[in-house]
Amino acid sequence: MALQKGDKKLINAWAFYDWANSVYSLVIATAVFPIYYETVTSDNNGIVQFLGYEFNNSSLLSYSLSFSFLIVALMSPILSGIADYTGNKKRFLQFFCYLGSVSVMSLFFFKGQDTLWIGVLGTIFASIGFWGSIVFYNSYLPEIAFPEQHDRVSAKGFMFGYAGSLILLAFNLTMVMMPEWYGISDGSLPARISFLSVGIWWMGFAQVTFHYLPNNVFHKKPEKDYIFKGLRELRAVLDSLKDMKNLKQFLTAFFLYSIGVQTVILLAGLFGKKELGIDTSKLIIIILLINVVAIFGAYLFSRLSERIGNIATLKVTIVIWGFICLAAYLLDAKSEYIDIQFYVLGGTIGMVLGAIQSLSRSTYSKLLPDTEDHATYFSFFDVTEKISIVVGTFVFGFVAAITNSMRNSFFILAVFFLLGFIVLSFIKKTEEIK
Template identity: 80%
Template sequence: MRSLQKGDEKLINAWAFYDWANSVYSLVIATAIFPIYYDSVTGENGGRVQFLGTDFNNSTLLSYSLSFSFLIVALLSPILSGIADYTGNKKKFLKFFCYLGSLSVISLFFFRGQDTLWIGILGTVLASIGFWGSIVFYNSYLPEIAYPEQHDRVSAKGFMFGYLGSLLLLGFSLLLVMKPDLFGITDSSLPARISFLAVGIWWMGFAQVTFYYLPNNVFHKKPEKDYIFKGLKELKIVFKNVLQQIALKQFLIAFFLYSIGVQTVILLAGLFGKKELGIDTSKLIIIILIINVVAIFGAFLFSRISEKIGNINTLKVTIIIWCGICIAAYLLDAKSDSIDLQFYALGGTIGMVLGAIQTLSRSTYSKLLPDTEDHATYFSFFDVTEKIAIVFGTFIFGFVGAITDSMRNSFLILALFFLLGFIVLAMMKKEEK
């Protein structure tokens, strides 16, 4: 196979295709089917479950489990990315985390209730580590497969591929869950578990396209034997460089603050809709379909808007909308006759800014990077910032929900973090001037 050059459309499409492969995890496992299924099989006894000899509220246990997985990724990814940059073999790390995540998702097929809760929690943790660990190395390819002027559109293309692919598989899962009789299924837990199996196979299978075309060791590095020590040294150098670059540092601070809100809403919105608002499972899945359909247009639209008013200003617009989303979620009344329509509207709004803020965050960070060969290491700081934000956000969401006995109050706290992120971005704009 001939080597594809940087900026080549075929190489860009192959890179973006990993979004097509892995986004089914984000949608089906992290957002839609699994949280709803988890609540349904652990909802007896008022939602109280026993895990590791301790009594938990089921939603709090899931929130804490996700927090733990993100903490592991935050600790591992800088070290592994330093080694990957030094040795030039980041494709191997991408493959490892992809296979860890996809196989862990497949294991969720065997999670059927309290007796197998350990499978559900362990599978959730390892799948999350696999997904987010692979994203570090995937994102770090962006400066190597596309030129800076292409980054906004290429980043948007990845997310658009991801939303399209995940919509297809979610549509299949929706059909399974809502019409199990069409497939001759009588076991109520089987439709969701089949969808978990399908996600793992889809993720692993379609990732092969990306693995085939993506280059490895772009800078032709020849590592010495003590590559672990050298990799850690590489990490230390990059960390010092990040601290010295004011714009990059300010953006990471803003990204941390608003990611607390974005990622927590993505991960726990389904659980909020089912448990707090009493939204029917089938309607929740339809809402999530709406979010992802609208997100395709949102990613495209805001990537074009950024070309007119700049990345930072466009991000500020999306953050204002996210603040409104959190306040609206707090005000939702489960007793309202139009609660379904209100939640549909909220989901559509989330979709419009979800693809936008994810696309622009990745491309903005990529544009702020200095001329370097340490892309994986630099992107590990981007990833660690997001993971720590998720650890913080999911913990706060679960903690506030536990002490107030309402997930609704957690949304007001998230709105505050969006506001703080906006303020830091506004200061960054002044600094750029």
């Protein structure tokens, strides 16, 4: 028997995909893999060979991720249009989930420069799998919960994600930092087992979501030329956006403040290590701190949004993000309290990280028209975020290069938060729009 919209079991099953996939974000994208990659490719002053060309190792990893974001940005609107037309959204979610989890597991065989191609391709396909699945996962929100539930349900997903990823990361870190506990003598094996565990965790727990999520909610019966009909579906949604002032304004604001949010997430660790001289062990503690605090932040701000509304709550989080960037700009590596100051900064990031992500998703969901094309609409949300990552990381790196300081890059990010705040101020409350 199919579960009804708003059913607690259905909502929990949907949120459980966050529990399943968030281990990729924390273990692969943030904590273990970047450190492992740097270690096994650091010979020859970090110069590596790939496709017959020489690259700096960190640049090659950055190019690989940028390429994956570009592929998802180009592909997801087209596939989303097809998914909406055929009503086969869950199959697309499953495909990208399996692509990502298998690609992560393949990183087990990445042992050094001789197998660099596995590391690069595994990174690209894992990223495509993760971000591709997120498009279809997010698009289920309007179909499994009513508008008044969206804030809490979206926050629940992120809370599940942070909790699940912390559990697996704790296990992975004990293995990496104390391999003797597990009788491991091979220096590279603990990290490679971590990659294997992430893929298994992701694929395994996703089965809960797949079991309960409905497919073809609107009972569509596609004709044979579904690819071209799907593209027409995409064109129809694009045309409809022209008349949706609030949705366009929100996507603009989301793009501007996401430049700041995503860049801080991706590069705060590098800033702490290179600019402030924070030890790797302390950086790992800060990563854990951010994710623990993010659980409570997502919960608290979802409750605040029920009192003052989504737009007002988002503006509060943006102001805090702006102050975070200004605080990072003012940090002095020579200060005797720099470690404590960076811990405080990390805790503050955690408080608003889950909040701004969950509220952005639920606010966008509330601004959507009464439609059956949820995957297509959410693909534009996803593309906006991907482009913001490309712009943000480029601006951050460019400013750091010409000024020889990443602190100046954080000052520029504060400007993007200010612009996002201004654009958001022109949007009506979601309650008024509905």
